[in-house]
Amino acid sequence: MKPYVICHMLGSVDGRIKQDIWGFKDHHKYFEEPASKIKADAWLVGRKTMQEFSSKKTFPANKGRINIPKEDFVAEQRSKTFAIVIDPTGKCYWDSNMVSTEQVIEVLTEKVTGSYLQHLRSKNVSYIFGGKEELDLKLVLKKLNKLFGIKRLRIDGGGHVNGSFLKAGLIDEFSLVLAPVADGTIGAPSVFEVEEGYGKRRATHFKLKSVKKIYGDFLWIRYLVFKGKAQL
Numbered sequence: 001m002k003p004y005v006i007c008h009m010l011g012s013v014d015g016r017i018k019q020d021i022w023g024f025k026d027h028h029k030y031f032e033e034p035a036s037k038i039k040a041d042a043w044l045v046g047r048k049t050m051q052e053f054s055s056k057k058t059f060p061a062n063k064g065r066i067n068i069p070k071e072d073f074v075a076e077q078r079s080k081t082f083a084i085v086i087d088p089t090g091k092c093y094w095d096s097n098m099v100s101t102e103q104v105i106e107v108l109t110e111k112v113t114g115s116y117l118q119h120l121r122s123k124n125v126s127y128i129f130g131g132k133e134e135l136d137l138k139l140v141l142k143k144l145n146k147l148f149g150i151k152r153l154r155i156d157g158g159g160h161v162n163g164s165f166l167k168a169g170l171i172d173e174f175s176l177v178l179a180p181v182a183d184g185t186i187g188a189p190s191v192f193e194v195e196e197g198y199g200k201r202r203a204t205h206f207k208l209k210s211v212k213k214i215y216g217d218f219l220w221i222r223y224l225v226f227k228g229k230a231q232l
């Protein structure tokens with residue numbers, strides 16, 4: 001079974017997601033408070049976003065080959081909620097297997113080294129394989145449901161990860177906290193980063209579920225992903 005997937009983001013009116021020049025004192029709350037109101041068993045982010053939460057230490061590379069089978073590893077569960085990272089080649093390092101109250105799950109490809117798997121096992125971090133060289137995101141969602149019982153998953157960015165799930169048609173709902181700012185930085189990460197240039201792909205359409213004015217001039221907009229043919 002595929003979990004129900006809700007993508008949640010804080011974006012400027014021009015779709016930028018990096019808040020470096022927005023000038024908000026407590027920008028985390030504009031993302032976190034609405035996010036906490038979305039019922040979910042887990043949140044999932046891309047490797048770049050997770051490195052804001054994972055260990056800042058550099059781990060020494062192990063000398064020699066370590067042979068650990070490239071098979072899913074489910075650590076003893078201490079938590080019913082999870083923090084998941086899409087980390088295809090194993091770049092996030094961990095001091096513990098928790099981010100706040102959530103237990104970490106690494107989503108890997110078989111490109112990872114044995115010494116990285118040894119690191120994850122030494123910290124009791126669960127990991128699953130989503131493909132040999134490339135990730136099959138549908139398979140990843142199925143495994144998250146089967147191995148960890150995840151029924152509702154919140155995808156929290158960044159743009160690359162959101163774009164991958166959007167392209168694969170795996171997002172059911174989109175929750176956008178629209179900040180009343182225009183960023184304008186050319187090349188800055190945006191809400192959905194799918195591919196460069198215009199090809200055969202068609203844009204994804206949404207159906208409005210609700211809209212609420214919050215924190216003065218912010219809007220919290222919730223959309224259902226339109227799965228049929230859009231009637232405009």
Ligand SMILES: NC(=O)c1ccc[n+]([C@@H]2O[C@H](COP(=O)([O-])OP(=O)(O)OC[C@H]3O[C@@H](n4cnc5c(N)ncnc54)[C@H](OP(=O)(O)O)[C@@H]3O)[C@@H](O)[C@H]2O)c1
Pocket residue numbers: 008009010011016017018019031045046047048049050086087088089091135156157158159160161162164189193
């Ligand atoms: N405003 C908001 O609500 C919000 C929320 C979250 C993040 N952010 C911001 O967004 C920025 C980061 O966004 P980002 O788009 O640059 O990065 P990201 O999505 O956090 O991470 C991208 C990385 O994740 C891995 N990845 C993602 N999808 C993959 C796929 N389908 N297959 C293989 N690998 C995949 C790749 O890792 P490798 O490079 O290791 O292969 C890729 O480079 C940060 O500045 C962060 O603060 C903002």
